[in-house]
Amino acid sequence: MADITSEGPSEHLGATGHSLPAASDDRPSSLVDLIGYIELFYFAYRDFTCDPDAILAQYGFGRAHHRVLHFVHRIPGLKVAELLDILKITKQSLARVLKQLVDEGFIIQKAGNEDRRERRLYLSAKGARLNDKLTQIQAKRIEGALANLGPGADALARNFLFGMITEKNRPQVETLIKGQRADTSEAVPDCNT
């Protein structure tokens, strides 16, 4: 299969004007029907992240900084260990960007009240301002994408994305989405299985 002399994929994603056609009718979606998703997901994510990237670059920051800002905003008083569990990166990777954000006054660290070893993380006003900018530009893109779809699209799009997440990670994400601290015990550490 997939002979190099083949003439290329022959799915008939006919050009029905402006909307993308789904997998043809009622046939179970074949592998070849789903290839488009791989591309759509890639291009969508690339454009989704490029808006904030452009803003962050003005501050000398990158995507990694964005993630830290985002989750600290989401869960004020987040502990470093919790952030590591969410991002699933190493202490060292986090330390690099976190130090910058703290040094430049975007994030504030406070020792925990009950356990003073903990460094609880908070956004400063400056950090909140930057994060708001990033959130707004991404929200605008999402709104635009939803606007052209019917009602019910919101719930369905959320559930589609949620279903793309590895099953064991879903409880953690679901909790996180509510802005709550997540129990990470079941989430997969590396990749899957």
Place this chain on the structure above:
Amino acid sequence: MADITSEGPSEHLGATGHSLPAASDDRPSSLVDLIGYIELFYFAYRDFTCDPDAILAQYGFGRAHHRVLHFVHRIPGLKVAELLDILKITKQSLARVLKQLVDEGFIIQKAGNEDRRERRLYLSAKGARLNDKLTQIQAKRIEGALANLGPGADALARNFLFGMITEKNRPQVETLIKGQRADTSEAVPDCNT
């Protein structure tokens, strides 16, 4: 807004069992309602890419190799310049991974028939086999995500992702999704605007 002393986000994404709730009813989706998408998109993309990453690692390859394999499979005889237009990376970045793929026999280069300066790219049988593995594992995840949603979910999910793509890039992606060579003239070069 977003005071550091705030108690955190207070959206009521109530836990309605297993499915994620959409933005509450009919109110226009507020900024805070859309934050969940940012997280869902991040986690979904992370898990989506981790399956192929694990396989690629066995070959000493990375995500960049995957993209090359994918698009060469999609459009056999792709020119290097076309690939650069699709991936929007620099010649140097592409050269590194492409050279590896060619040297190790996953991709075959043939001078163009009409213009022998062109290097048309094709998958070898070996390359096709690897690409199939990667496609299949990702297709399985997509199928799983769609399976739990109603009919019509396929079209809607595709259109949602398509809508997330920067408008100027959509014609290129639409053409690509059909497995055709894309006219890239309107697509945005760097990021947006």
Place this chain on the structure above:
DNA sequence: ACGTTATGTCAGCCATGTTGACTTATTGGC
């Protein structure tokens, strides 16, 4: 007092993106 825990830090590696400059082969127009 001591082992555990939370965090920070050091040195160094890898993948993949970037730039600018230069080479080579080939084409197509004159």
Place this chain on the structure above:
DNA sequence: GCCAATAAGTCAACATGGCTGACATAACGT
């Protein structure tokens, strides 16, 4: 047939953000 333009390859150098393993410090709890 000459020559500018084009397709591609290549070199050196750099940035970001992952990774590892090892070790330091401070605070907690028994």
